[in-house]
Amino acid sequence: MIVVMKKGSSPEAVQRMVGRIEAMGLKAHVIIGTERTVVAAIGEKRDGERETLESCEEVEKVVPILAPYKVASLEAKREPTVVEALDLKIGGGAIGVIAGPCSVESEEQILASARQVRAAGAKGLRGGAFKPRTSPYAFQGLKEEGLKLLAAARDATGLAIVTEVMTPHHVELVCEYADVLQIGARNMQNYHLLQAVGETDKIVLLKRGPSATMEEFLLAAEYILDQGNQRVVLCERGVRTFETHTRFTLPLASVPYLQERTHLPIVVDPSHGTGIASLVPPMCAASIAAGADGLIVEVHPDPSRAMSDGAQSLTPDAFSQAMEQCRKVAAALGRTM
Amino acid sequence: MIVVMKKGSSPEAVQRMVGRIEAMGLKAHVIIGTERTVVAAIGEKRDGERETLESCEEVEKVVPILAPYKVASLEAKREPTVVEALDLKIGGGAIGVIAGPCSVESEEQILASARQVRAAGAKGLRGGAFKPRTSPYAFQGLKEEGLKLLAAARDATGLAIVTEVMTPHHVELVCEYADVLQIGARNMQNYHLLQAVGETDKIVLLKRGPSATMEEFLLAAEYILDQGNQRVVLCERGVRTFETHTRFTLPLASVPYLQERTHLPIVVDPSHGTGIASLVPPMCAASIAAGADGLIVEVHPDPSRAMSDGAQSLTPDAFSQAMEQCRKVAAALGRTM
Amino acid sequence: MIVVMKKGSSPEAVQRMVGRIEAMGLKAHVIIGTERTVVAAIGEKRDGERETLESCEEVEKVVPILAPYKVASLEAKREPTVVEALDLKIGGGAIGVIAGPCSVESEEQILASARQVRAAGAKGLRGGAFKPRTSPYAFQGLKEEGLKLLAAARDATGLAIVTEVMTPHHVELVCEYADVLQIGARNMQNYHLLQAVGETDKIVLLKRGPSATMEEFLLAAEYILDQGNQRVVLCERGVRTFETHTRFTLPLASVPYLQERTHLPIVVDPSHGTGIASLVPPMCAASIAAGADGLIVEVHPDPSRAMSDGAQSLTPDAFSQAMEQCRKVAAALGRTM
C-alpha cells in the first residue's frame, strides 16, 4: 500500500506513520517527493489495515500497489528518481554519460582514458577492477590496486567512479573507492549481493541479466530498494537471442517500457549490447532518441591492445564524435547532455 | 565476381561483356552507378575465368565477391540504392515514411487514413488487402476490393500504395494496383514468391522473418535481385525472443549492421516491432537516429475499432506528433524527411 | 461447436445435419470416429445456434470448442488420428519411421538409400526433389526428375514417398509421385500452400516453423484441416534459440504437450533438430520415450559426399543401430515399431 501523507505533513507525523506501519508487521519506506511525502507499506496484506491507516489524521489517502515490484513502481512514486555523484547526474531529464575501458589495466591507461572521456563530455568513469570472467583462466582484474587507480583518476579529472562489485564481502572495500557500484549482468539475481549493496548509501547501477524479463529486472531492483537504498539506476545492456551477428540483441523499446512503470532512471550500454565498435555510435544516438537517461560506453585509448572487450571499445576520437551526435539529438528533443 | 567497367564504357561494351559472361555459363547483372558501371557475374567459379574477363579491353578490374549474397552486397555496388514511387523516396539519405492501417476495412476508413497520414508527412500508404492471419477463421482482408480502395486513396492523395502479396499467382493482380509489393515476415523464405516479385518492375518491401539471421535476410533479398529486380527495400520489424512484454524484440542495431554490408535501403517497422502503441513514437525517433532510411507505421483513424492490430496502431494525432519528433532528429543529424 | 450425433446415426442423418449447419452460414466438418460421428460447425458464433442444433432429433449434444484451433483440437475428436500409406502407419500407438537423404541426388543414391533404410525398419522414404535453399545459388534439387527417381525407389522397395512441395502450383505435380506431402519449416505459415495441400487427399507432414508457438503450429494445421483434408501429421524439428552448439534446439516436451491438445500424430526430426549426426541416435530414442508417433531421419549412403545436410546425416549402419535402440525403448514402454 501507499500511504499518501497530507501536504505539509511534519517529519514527526511521517515518523509516527512509520511506527504505525511497523507495528502492523509491515515494512515502511519513506519516499519524499517535491510535492508530498508518501510511505510505502510493504508486506502480507491483512483485512482492515488499509482502513486503519486511512483513518489517521495526517493521511490523505491509502492506495494499493498493484505491480509486483512495489517501491520501484510509478504507483509508489510518480516523480522520476534523479541520482547524482560529483558532476554525474542521471534521471529527471538529465542525461548522464559514463565511459571508460572495460578493465583498469594500468595507471597510464586509466588516466589517459579518464582525460579523454572527460574531454568528450562524460561525467562518469567506468573501469573494472574485479572482473567476472567466463573462464577462470582469463584476466580477473587488478582488484584493490585497480580501485586505487580509479580513485586516482577521479582525483585527476573529477569524474565519478563506476566499478563492479562481485560478491557481498567486497562491498565495503569497493565502497571506499567507488561512487557508483555496478552489479553485472551475471549477478542480476545474486540476491545476497543485491541486499548487500542495498545496505550502502552508494548509487547502484544494476545491469539487466541477458535473459531477464522486465518484471525480473524490476524485482531485482526491488531487492536493493527494499534494503533502504533508493539510488538505483537500471541499465539495459542487451539480451541473449538467436542473433549472433551482434554479441547481444539490444532492445531499446525497454527504455520507454520501463519509464511507463518505474521512476528509476534507465541507461543503455550499447557496447555490450552490440559487441561491435562501429555499431556503438548509431546505437548511442538511438538510445538518446528512445529517451534513455544516460549511456555507459566502453572507450579505450588503444582498443586493439585492450585486455578485454577490445572489439567493442571505441577510440577516444570515435567516442568524441558519438557524443557530438548525441548532444545534437538530445538538443533536438529538448533535452541537455 | 564483379567486373568493373572502365569509366565511360559504352552501352555496347557493357552488352558485349554480358554476352561474354553468359557464354561462360554465368548469370550477368548490370549495375549502373553514377560513376561507373559494373557487371556482376554470378555462378559456379572455375579456373581462369577471372583472368579471361580481366584481359578484356573495356574492363578496369575484376574482383571476387566474398559475401554469400552477391548482388545485394556493398562489394557489388558501393552507392546506396534509392527507390522512388510518386513522392515516396527511400535510400541515399532520403527518409521515406509509409503509414496507414493494418487492414483496408472500408472506403471511408482508408480515405480518412490516407488523408491523415499524408497531412502528417507520410509519402506512402500501407494497408492490407490480402491478409496472412494466424487463424484461418480470422478476417482475411477485402482482397481485390481492398486493392481498389487503395488505388482510390492514391488517386485522392497522391500517396504511393504499399500492400502485401501472399502467393505467386496474386502477383499480377496486386501489381495492377500497388506501387510497392510487400513480402510479409511469414513469407521471407517463400522462395517462389520472392522469384515472382523479382520478375516484376515494382519496388519490393521485404520484411525480415521473426527468426531470420542477417545472412538469411540478405539471401532472401538476393532471390529477388537475382531475377533482375533491383528495387528492394529491407524492413526490420522485430524478432522473436524470450521477451514477452513487447510483441517482438526490435533490434535497431541491424540498421547500421546492414548498412555496412548492403546498398539496399533499410526501413523499420516499430508497430510490429513493439506491438504497443505508446512505444511506437520513441522507437520511430530511435530508428531515425540509428540511421534508418524510412519507417512503416500502423495508423488507424480509430485504433479501438480496428479489425486487426489495434493495440499497436497510432491515432492520427499521435502519428503526427511522432513525425514531428522524427523530423527534429533527422534535422539534427543533417538529414531530411 | 461440436455437434455430437447419437450413436448409430445414419449417413443420411449426418448429411442432413451438414445441410442445417451450412444453412446457418457455418462450415461443417464431418469427423467419423469408431464410437460415434461428430460434426464440427465452424464460423462466427451467433445467439441461438447451439440451442437450434441441440434440439434436432439425431443430436446427442452440442458443445463449444474453446481452443482457437477447432478441427485439430481434442475437443473435436478424442480418438487419435492414424494415417497410413503403404506400410507406413503413424498415430494411435503405431510408430512410423521415415528416413532417407536430404536431397535426391541420383538414381543410384536414392535406390541405395531406400534399400538401406528399409532394411533398418523404415517404412517411409524421405528425399527432397524441390529444395528450399537459403541461397539462390545453392543446389535447388532435381525437381521433377527427382520425383521420378523417388517413385522408382517406391517401386523397388515398397516405401511410402515423403517429399516437399514448396508452392501451390507444384502441388498437382508432386501429388502424382508422392504419398506424403511435406510442408517445410520455412513454409509453415505459407497459407495459400497450406490451403492447396488441404484440397488434396494426400497425407501432409507439416513441419513446425523455427519460431512458431504451439498455437501457431496448430492453427497452421487448421488451415489444412479446414479445406477438408484430415490426414495431417505434425513434425517437431527444433526451434531457433540462442543455442548455437546445435543447429536448432529440439524441445521434446512439445510431443506430450501437443498430445494433450490434438488428435493429430506427432513425429520428431532429430536430424534438423540437432544438426549433428552423433546426437541423432540418442535423440531418436528420447523421442520415442517422450511418446512420439514417429521419426523422420536423414540417412545417406555416404554422408561426407552428400550435396546437402551431410553433417547431420546418419550412415546406414548408424541408422540401423539407432532403430534397434528405438525398438527396445518402444517395447519397454509397450509400443511397437
Place this chain on the structure above:
Amino acid sequence: MIVVMKKGSSPEAVQRMVGRIEAMGLKAHVIIGTERTVVAAIGEKRDGERETLESCEEVEKVVPILAPYKVASLEAKREPTVVEALDLKIGGGAIGVIAGPCSVESEEQILASARQVRAAGAKGLRGGAFKPRTSPYAFQGLKEEGLKLLAAARDATGLAIVTEVMTPHHVELVCEYADVLQIGARNMQNYHLLQAVGETDKIVLLKRGPSATMEEFLLAAEYILDQGNQRVVLCERGVRTFETHTRFTLPLASVPYLQERTHLPIVVDPSHGTGIASLVPPMCAASIAAGADGLIVEVHPDPSRAMSDGAQSLTPDAFSQAMEQCRKVAAALGRTM
C-alpha cells in the same frame, strides 16, 4: 597440458611432477584414473614447457588441452566421473535419482516427501532451505531450520541431502547438513560462490543458467574444479527461449553433447525444464533414453498446497509411475537404476 604418467607411477613420482609443474608457475591437478594417473598443468603457456616435462623419466607423454575448459574436458580425463553419497550414485553408467519438494516447508512435509520418494526409488532428497526468489516479498525458505529438517529426513530414510547454497558465507553452514551442494541457475556465473564450493569436499550439483551456452556451463564447472573439488555434477534444467507454453525449453540434446566433451556426469531436471507436472513423466523417460546420468524431480505430498512450484510438482503416485517407466527404459538400454 596433460602430463600422462607411466603406468604404475608411484605416488611419490606424481608428487614430484606436481612440484615441477608448480615450480614452472602452473597449477597442477592430479587426476587418478583406474588405468593411469595424469596431472593437468594449467596456466599461461610458455615455450619449452612441454618438452621439459616430457623429458621426465616417469612421464609417458604430454598433450595439450585444446578445450577452453581444461580439467572438465575429456582430454584431461577419459573415464567418466562417478560421484557417491550414501546410496546416491551418479555417473559411469549409474543413474541417480534425486526427488523431493521445491522448498522444505515443515517437518511433516519433508519427512512424508522423503519416505515417498525413497519408496519410489529415489536415492537423494531435494528440498530448498535457502530459496532464491524472484521477488523479495516471496517466501525465502526456512533457512537453517530447513537444513535441520533435511538432516532429520536423512536420518529417517538414508537419503542423501541435496540443497541449494546461495552465497559464499553460507557455504560452511550448508556443508554441515548437506551431502550435495546445489548451485542454482541464477548463480551459475556467481564466481565467488563457485570458488567457495570448490574449496569444500562436497558433491556440487551445478545447474545450467537459463541462457548459458555449453561453453559457459563447462567453464562455470571449471571454476569449481580449479579449486580442487572434482565432484561436480552438471544439471540441464532448461533454457529461456521464445516458447511460453512451457516454463523453460528443455533441450535434451545437451546430454549427449556434453558427454562427448566432459567426464562429468549430467542429470536432467524436467520439473523446471517444463514447469507442467503432466509433462514431467514423459520427459523423465526421454532423459534416460537420451543417456542422462540422473534426474532431479520435484515431488510434493500435496502439490496443490505447495508453497512454491506446485504446478510442476508430481504427486508421489505420479512420481512412482514415472520411475517405473524410467526403470523400463533404462533396462531396455542395458542400464540400471
